[in-house]
């Protein structure tokens with residue numbers, strides 16, 4: 644049985660005071676991490692404070708990106724060593740917004756996945772197609788290629804701990820959710836790709852999230868699908884009540 648994983652991706656939202664208020668409201672109300680992983684993916688400048696505030700609770704803190712090098716002349720970047728040192732547990736890699744706007748590629752996502760494991764962080768690797776690619780029937784090939792490239796060279800044990808988030812770009816922030824069948828079809832394909840590229844055991848263990856306009860009203864149906872093990876949520880993760888409902892649904 645794969646443990647559900649619900650992650651709120653705040654993107655570039657909130658001030659530190661809002662973030663701390665959210666965490667104060669949520670941290671003692673999330674279900675036990677024995678039943679569901681509850682994670683907030685916060686902007687870099689909040690991470691130190693939020694890790695401190697959540698110590699000893701079942702709420703985990705993730706970064707939304709990182710560099711793959713430990714240190715060096717990379718102005719404006721944040722290293723995996725720093726994230727680990729701060730107590731961050733997970734890192735989102737290859738979000739479509741970073742692929743589209745900040746030159747993230749399958750190659751850098753792969754380097755970052757290796758770096759994450761080298762520094763004891765767990766990667767949440769995002770994949771997904773544009774509307775144009777879906778309409779051209781390229782979804783399955785594109786997503787499979789993204790998955791294979793992201794996982795290239797990882798050990799079987801590392802792949803088992805990786806989280807893959809399938810986020811169709813046309814469903815992000817648009818209010819247009821993929822139907823649960825559409826979402827599951829691609830998540831099943833992601834699992835099959837992992838089976839072929841790595842092993843059946845790795846495919847069985849890897850957790851696959853769906854992301855794209857997930858909210859309390861549609862999460863139950865999505866989580867009932869055979870290959871959807873959780874959700875990566877943007878807009879509906881910004882309010883404490885809504886985030887708690889999403890995590891409860893994962894329980």
Ligand SMILES: O=C(CO)COP(=O)(O)O
Pocket residue numbers: 652738810814815816817818854855856857875876877878879
């Ligand atoms: O990009 C997303 C999460 O990473 C999805 O965002 P929305 O839930 O706002 O559609």
